[in-house]
Amino acid sequence: MKKPGMLGTFELFLLLWLYSTSTILLALPRIYAQDGQSALWLLPIISYLYLLPFIWVIIKLRDYFPDKILVEIPVILFGRWAGYLVGWPLAFYILFVTAMALREFTDVVNYIILPETPSWALLLPFLIASAYGAYKGPEAISRANVILLPLTLGAFIFLLFSSFTQAELYFLAPILGPGLDELLISAFLRLSVFIEVAILMALYPNIRSGKALRFVAFYGMAFSAFFMALVLLAYGLNFPFANTQLIGSPLFQLVRNINWGRFLQNLESLFVFTTVLMMIIKISLSLYIAVITFAKTIESPFYQPYVFPFAFITYLYTFMPTDYLTAVKWEYEFLRPYGFISLFILASFLLAVAAWRKKKRPRKKRSLKREPTAL
Amino acid sequence: MSDKNVNKVKKILAIAMVFLSVTLLTSCWDKQELDQMAFVLSMGIDRSPAGLLDLTARIAVPEAIVGAGQIGGGAGPTAPGQITKVLTVTARTLPEGVALLEATVERRISFMQCRIVVIDEKLVEEGLHRTIDFFNRHREFRRSLIFFMAKGSPAREIFQHAVPVLEENIARYVEDIVDIQRQFGFSPFVRLHDLNNTMEMYHFDGLIPIMAINEEVAEEKEGEDVKPRPTEEYWQDDEPAHEELKTIPGKLHRSGGNPVSYVGAGVLVGGKLVGFMNADEVRITELLRGRYKTGIWSIPLAQEEMNYASVILDHQRPPLIAVDTSTEPIRITVTIRMKGKLMEVQGQDIGTPEAFRLVEKKIAEALNKKALDVIARMQSIPADPFHFIRPLRWRTLTTKEYVAIPWHEWFQNAEVVVDFQPEVEFFGFQVNPSRPNLKVEEKVLEEPTEEELPGEEEWE
Structure with missing residues (x-):
């Protein structure tokens, strides 16, 4: 039976797919190409294997706190001060990462579609739409995602398979790229590409059951990794490894290359349309997570009043990097790796403490849980 | 604020958003007349x-x-x-x-x-x-x-x-x-x-x-x-x-x-x-690269008599390229299969399967020679526009290994074997070329002489 505020398993599966896969739309294929060369498509698959312990931690943590989001757990375990210590930086970290993705996206659209329009004007309607999505909450975002699926996943798959018509199979050789050892190291260092899985910790109260979370976390991320590998495969089949590292907007260039004679070409408009839809959903969810994290940190009964102020802060953050390349550098060299390490350590630590306390006081298991705050 | 007022504010906001979007989403900055x-x-x-x-x-x-x-x-x-x-x-x-x-x-x-x-x-x-x-x-x-x-x-x-x-x-x-x-x-x-x-x-x-x-x-x-x-x-x-x-x-x-x-x-x-x-060499190169689609080729059947067989050769399947690096110099073998349609045969009966095979052999010989000539010329540069290295790409596991191959040196000295395998399947509406009947054949097929033909004088 449908419960208000709850996300269906399949809806959550698709939401996680969109949220984690949309990173591939921007600079990521070029970064993977630098690491993986002709074997770039193997990297997300290997990274997924490294990700499994983190997924396990996320699943286990919910078993102890099914109605709480990540920032509420330190409060229960250690007190209010711990909530502030974790919540404030986390909320603004999410905002900043969102702003970087937004900046990359805006710059790409700005250059390829609307070169004369100033970035601030381009961002404004986009952010208003995203803020509206965040205001409506995860249920509305997730429903919108499912409804728009033919235009996102469908169009994406269509474009992907269209690009295979221009493929040169031998571009995939040498099959191990820089070598198996370097692939394993690079995949580990790029583990933070999958930091998006952490959103599940902000959606614990919206997930129906532990079983649903297990399914979504393991299979949803596996699907995302597979999909990313498929996109990278298409990219690697269309450009030789010496060239894949040089292209600024990899997928856009890939789509521009699609040519089925006079019948089907100039498909970049479809790509841009798909990208805009996917990014609106992604930014909406990111904004929601930042806002709910903040609201829970300050024990506010509602998160809605903070949506538009946070959207405005994101808007300002977006202009902090001087250019596209700086935004990419900040995101992939600092924000994601350090954010991933911090989140992994934090979640593991909280899990260890929760498990230790449960072991210590097995009969007081229920005391760990509090009544969910009305939001 | 009462629920009624909240709804009112929401409505006003929604209307304001619609009007705002009209002003923001017109793309006036990027207008192109x-x-x-x-x-x-x-x-x-x-x-x-x-x-x-x-x-x-x-x-x-x-x-x-x-x-x-x-x-x-x-x-x-x-x-x-x-x-x-x-x-x-x-x-x-x-x-x-x-x-x-x-x-x-x-x-x-x-x-x-x-x-x-x-x-x-x-x-x-x-x-x-x-x-x-x-x-x-x-x-x-x-x-x-x-x-x-x-x-x-x-x-x-x-x-x-x-x-x-x-x-x-x-x-x-x-x-x-x-x-x-x-x-x-x-x-x-x-x-x-x-x-x-x-x-x-x-x-x-x-x-x-x-x-x-x-x-x-x-x-x-x-x-x-x-x-x-x-x-x-x-x-x-x-x-x-x-x-x-x-x-x-x-x-x-x-x-x-x-x-x-x-x-x-x-x-x-x-x-x-x-x-x-030149144009012919480009066609041969396209054949060796696997990009060739179709073309009309005129191949000499008997050089001394200037007899040609003309044939449409269509792409059949990608060329098979084998590179043997165990020998010194390396050996490159290319096998290309093509389907052919006969367009013209000058002065030669081809009405038997054996004669057809002979035409195929002549075509193969001519194409092999052209291919070896152009490859030899490219080896002297050295330049490999034929992309013969493709099999080695698959045989090397890492990019370092692949980049380290001294390919141009190897290619320059390589022993190349090209094997065109045309299969002429269609001969058109006629099996053998039309020829004068046997009784007059010898007389008609004599070499033309410089002498004036009877009656030609009057024309002049």
Whole structure:
């Protein structure tokens, strides 16, 4: 039976797919190409294997706190001060990462579609739409995602398979790229590409059951990794490894290359349309997570009043990097790796403490849980 | 605030959003009025005598094109000089040239419709990497942009001499050239994407198609028209051709039509021009690369009698390339299977399966020889536009291993075996060529003599 505020398993599966896969739309294929060369498509698959312990931690943590989001757990375990210590930086970290993705996206659209329009004007309607999505909450975002699926996943798959018509199979050789050892190291260092899985910790109260979370976390991320590998495969089949590292907007260039004679070409408009839809959903969810994290940190009964102020802060953050390349550098060299390490350590630590306390006081298991705050 | 008031505020906000979106989403910043734009259809780039760049652009005159296409009107201009304008500016860089073009033309220049770029031979000799960066970066150029090299004359002259034989629509004319290129392979089909790939890929060399002015036809051009010269003059220009036709760019013996020829190719190593191929060699190269589609070939059956078999050879399956690196020098074996349709056989019965096999053998011998000749020439450079390294790519596991292969050295000394396997399956409506009946055959087939034939005197 449908419960208000709850996300269906399949809806959550698709939401996680969109949220984690949309990173591939921007600079990521070029970064993977630098690491993986002709074997770039193997990297997300290997990274997924490294990700499994983190997924396990996320699943286990919910078993102890099914109605709480990540920032509420330190409060229960250690007190209010711990909530502030974790919540404030986390909320603004999410905002900043969102702003970087937004900046990359805006710059790409700005250059390829609307070169004369100033970035601030381009961002404004986009952010208003995203803020509206965040205001409506995860249920509305997730429903919108499912409804728009033919235009996102469908169009994406269509474009992907269209690009295979221009493929040169031998571009995939040498099959191990820089070598198996370097692939394993690079995949580990790029583990933070999958930091998006952490959103599940902000959606614990919206997930129906532990079983649903297990399914979504393991299979949803596996699907995302597979999909990313498929996109990278298409990219690697269309450009030789010496060239894949040089292209600024990899997928856009890939789509521009699609040519089925006079019948089907100039498909970049479809790509841009798909990208805009996917990014609106992604930014909406990111904004929601930042806002709910903040609201829970300050024990506010509602998160809605903070949506538009946070959207405005994101808007300002977006202009902090001087250019596209700086935004990419900040995101992939600092924000994601350090954010991933911090989140992994934090979640593991909280899990260890929760498990230790449960072991210590097995009969007081229920005391760990509090009544969910009305939001 | 009561629920009623909240709903009211929501409604007002929603209406305000709708009005706001009307003002924000109009894309006024990026508005492009068609009648304020100058569409470049093709471009030429030359190295000027002063060492600068001459940028030539063919710009469409939309009003004239519309006039030319009027059904029933019949009076619209159709010549390239009337429906397009050719402009040249000299600059230090291509972007500077574009800026100067914009200052020259009263409209904003757009490259959205640009399909072809012709680059001067000198610039290709200097290396394409300097020239193509502009095209890689500019948002209005696609990687499907087609490149040619002007041989024997500046690219600018190509623009001045080009007179399409039939096509009135210049954009369509360009597409037609490309279609023919892809279909028959007398010159390679090379896009910006291909130039980038062959320039950057380790151990791969490329080709660039040639545009050249045929001097014989250029002399026939008067204004916008080409008037074929008298036969006597045409024969005077004919050098003894023997068994080999001249398929060298710009040297094809012909009269009438477009003074610009699109046959042959330049050979590129690392984006620099290192050699040339004639039209036949390009076809062989396309066969060896696996890009060949179809073509008509005339193969001598008996050299001394000048008897030829003409056959359409179609692509059947990708070439099988084997590289044996265990020997010194390395051994490259290429096997190519093709399907054939007989078009003509001169003076030889082929009505038995054995005779058919003989024709196939002759075709294979001729193609093998042509292939070995062109490969040997490329080995002497050394340049590998055939991409024979492909099997080694799969045999190396890492890019380091692959990059370390001394391919050009290996290729230069390689022993190459080419095995064309044509299968002639169709002989048309006739099994054997029509011949005079046996009773008169010997008499009719005698060599013609210089003596006058009976009655010829009266004609004179």
